Amino acid sequence: MNNLFKFTKHSLFIISCLFWMVISCRQNEQKKSTIEPVLFAENIAPIIFKNCSKCHLDGEAAPFSLLTYNDIAPKAKLIEYVISHKIMPPWPADADYTHFANETVLSGEEIELIRKWITDGLLPGDTAHLKSNEQIKKVLNLGKPDLIVKSPQPFKVSGNNQDLFLVVKMPYEIPKDTFVRAIEFVPGNKRLVHHMNAHLLQYDPTKKSNLFDGKYWVNQNQSNSQLVHKELNLMQDDDTYPPMTPSVCNYLPGAQFSFYPKEIGGYPISRKGAFYLNDLHFGPTPFDALDSSYFKVYYNATPPKRPVSEFQIGTLGITPVEPTLIIPANEKKTFHIKFNVPQDISVISIIPHMHLIGKTYWAYAIKPGGDTIRLIRIPQWDFRWQYFYQPKTLLKIPMGSTIYVEGTYDNTTANPENPFNPPRLIRERNGSMRTTDEMFQLIITYVPYKKGDEAISLENIEP
Ligand code: HEC
Numbered sequence: 001m002n003n004l005f006k007f008t009k010h011s012l013f014i015i016s017c018l019f020w021m022v023i024s025c026r027q028n029e030q031k032k033s034t035i036e037p038v039l040f041a042e043n044i045a046p047i048i049f050k051n052c053s054k055c056h057l058d059g060e061a062a063p064f065s066l067l068t069y070n071d072i073a074p075k076a077k078l079i080e081y082v083i084s085h086k087i088m089p090p091w092p093a094d095a096d097y098t099h100f101a102n103e104t105v106l107s108g109e110e111i112e113l114i115r116k117w118i119t120d121g122l123l124p125g126d127t128a129h130l131k132s133n134e135q136i137k138k139v140l141n142l143g144k145p146d147l148i149v150k151s152p153q154p155f156k157v158s159g160n161n162q163d164l165f166l167v168v169k170m171p172y173e174i175p176k177d178t179f180v181r182a183i184e185f186v187p188g189n190k191r192l193v194h195h196m197n198a199h200l201l202q203y204d205p206t207k208k209s210n211l212f213d214g215k216y217w218v219n220q221n222q223s224n225s226q227l228v229h230k231e232l233n234l235m236q237d238d239d240t241y242p243p244m245t246p247s248v249c250n251y252l253p254g255a256q257f258s259f260y261p262k263e264i265g266g267y268p269i270s271r272k273g274a275f276y277l278n279d280l281h282f283g284p285t286p287f288d289a290l291d292s293s294y295f296k297v298y299y300n301a302t303p304p305k306r307p308v309s310e311f312q313i314g315t316l317g318i319t320p321v322e323p324t325l326i327i328p329a330n331e332k333k334t335f336h337i338k339f340n341v342p343q344d345i346s347v348i349s350i351i352p353h354m355h356l357i358g359k360t361y362w363a364y365a366i367k368p369g370g371d372t373i374r375l376i377r378i379p380q381w382d383f384r385w386q387y388f389y390q391p392k393t394l395l396k397i398p399m400g401s402t403i404y405v406e407g408t409y410d411n412t413t414a415n416p417e418n419p420f421n422p423p424r425l426i427r428e429r430n431g432s433m434r435t436t437d438e439m440f441q442l443i444i445t446y447v448p449y450k451k452g453d454e455a456i457s458l459e460n461i462e463p
Contacts, residue, residue, distance in 0.1 A: 038117035039125025040069050047114065048072060051089045051104040054256065061190040061254070068130075073122045080118055083111050090254065090385040097377040101390040101458040102258060144463075145184070145296035147174060149275055151216050157192055159287040163434045165220035168277035169201075169232045170295065171211040174269075181266045181300035183249040184257040188291040194281040194435065196251040198295070202243045202270040207236040211272055220279070234276065244276070245269075247310060249295065250443075252353065252386035259298075259461040260348060264447055266304035269297075283435055298463065306447045308348060313339045314405065314441040315428050321440045325428035327357065327411040329420075335440055337405040341365070344449035346394040348458065350376050351443040352405075355435055356383050356417045357426060359410045363442055368400040375403070383417065383435075388445075394453040407440045 038044065048066055056066035065071050072079065082088040089104035106114075117123070149172045157164055187193035203211070214233025229235065236242050245267055275295055282291065313319045314337040327333050352361045358381040365373040376389055397403070411423050419436045420426075429437045447453075 037120040037123055038113055039123050040073070040117065041125035041127045041130050043113055043125070044072070044117050045069075045130055047106070047110050051106060051110075054104075055089075069124050069127050073124075076118050076122055080115060083114060090382065092378045092380065092382045092385050093387075093389060094377040094379050098374045099392060101392045102256075102460065146299040147172065147297040148294060149297060150292065150294040152212070153216055154188075154290040154292045155217060155280070155282075157189075157282045157285060157289045157291055159285055159289070161284045161286055163194075163284055163436075164282040165433070166217045166277070166280045166282075167220050167228050167232065168217040168280050169214070169234060169274050170216070170277070171272075171274040173211060173273075174271050177271050178269060179266055179300040179303055180248075180269050180297055181262075182257075182259050182298045184296040184298075185249050185251045186294050186296060187251060188293040189282075189289055192282045192285055192289060192291060193251065193293055194253055194283045195433070196249075196277055196280050196293070197247060198249040199276045199278065200245040200248045200267075200269065201234065201274045201276050202245060202268075203236060203272040203274075204242065205270065205272045207238060207240070208242070208272055209237055211274065217280070234274070242273075248275075250351075250388075252351070252388075253383065254385040255388055258390065258458075259463060260308070261456055261458065261461055264306045264348070264456075265308045266300050267307065268303065279433065281433055306450075308445050308447055310443055310445040311339070312441060312443045313337050313403070314353075315439040317441060317443075321428065325438055325440050327409045327426045327438065329423040329425055330412050332359070332408065332410045332412065334406060334408045336407075337403075337440065337442060339403045341397050341399060341401045341403060344399050345397050345444075345446040346449045346453040346456075347375075347391060347397060347444055347446050348394065349388040349390045349445045351386075351388050351441075351445075352376060352378060353386060353439055353441040353443065354381055354383070354407060354409075355438050356419050357409050357411050357415055357438060358383070358407060358440075359415070360408045361405070362407075363403065363405040365397050365401045365403045367398055373397060373401070390458045392457065392459055394447075394456045394458065396449050396454060398449075403442070403444075405440075405442045409438065 052066045054060065056062040056064060058065055066075070083106055089106065091103060091105050093100065095103065095105045149170050151168065151170050155166060183198070185196055185198065215231050218228055218231050234241070248267070280293070311318060314321050315325065319337060319339045322336050322338070325335055350363065352363065354361060361376070361378040361381055363375040365375060367373065373395070411418065411426055413421060413423060426436070426438050428439055433439065
């Protein structure tokens, strides 16, 4: 009985194995007939255009173009490596926490598809139907600006391994007063330009006879600010200051430009004016370099309807970092910033900022009723990629909410980004923006909330 039972169990096992093999063979046959080889034009190009090409384009940050089959196929192995290790596309924000407009993040399926394209033999597919290089570049380079404002002299950066801070004037004269929709800063040397804040000086045309007199830039540490303004000849003829529109354009490492929806932002500009950069910061470099960063200005036919405002909290901001941002050598420390939102706002962009030894960044708001609004989480801070993150649609934060920001810093030798070895005390220092000092900030740009804002998309806005 016992033996018989064993025998039956054994044969049942064999029979069920055979049965399973037959079934799975048939299933495989069916699968084979439905899985088609992955083709470049049909399957891969759309992924690359969306996630890679805006930087991998002549004149952009990356060292080579990724636009055509001939650009991409020879680099397939390297591409597989960088996407598998999440080195590219650079996107420090945690996409499992919040999604943003125009985010460049590859899904697991997209990575698998690129791998399969490689194992299938890099098949080109019907490339004749792809947009031409020129068409793609046009889309990626956005609109044609109405005005380009450049410094008449390039900036000189000396290779002394020190940060360089310039105060800059970039004057312009146009035929008539008009309205501006957007201003884009185009960094010349993307590896060196660290950050920039631009304000717009709006001269009374009758009070400024020569816009182009004086120096175009001076070293920020050289002298006091009044002297700097004199050297730049910023004043009007009667020695009064011209009206200034503050913070018309900002830049951080790796930041990408995008338009706001047509009904949002903008301001009038005078026919005689100048960009005033109180801070054009170049990071340290061992090589002498010239930089020709410039502005692209896009006009608007009509006056602005909803001007954009911003608030900055943390270092140099309206609420402090707690405790004071001091990270002793060989320590890891956590800091907080808190802010009570005084009115209903619609958030347009969320701009986290830290320097080299920042490790993690997390911001959210708690509504008066206790619900949480997720803002951003960055599990592995990366100084190289500091974006102006835009929610997919305008994001309402109601009056009375509290924004909380938590940041951690690692000042040990275990942190490969530590600029000092052995580690030294690093701190925020009188608002010093030197890369080797630290900062902890959140900047939010917004418009006062209006009913229906939640439906206004910030994705792929046309010029
Ligand atoms: C935000 C801009 C940006 C985006 C988006 C981007 N890259 Fe890059 N990429 C760069 C820069 C800049 C470099 C140069 C290396 C560096 O500075 O880190 C680079 C380098 C590379 C390299 C060379 C790496 C090496 O070690 O030589 C590869 C390969 C690459 N990128 C592939 C991609 C792919 C594939 C995508 C899209 C899935 C992508 N990149 C998206 C900016 C970008």
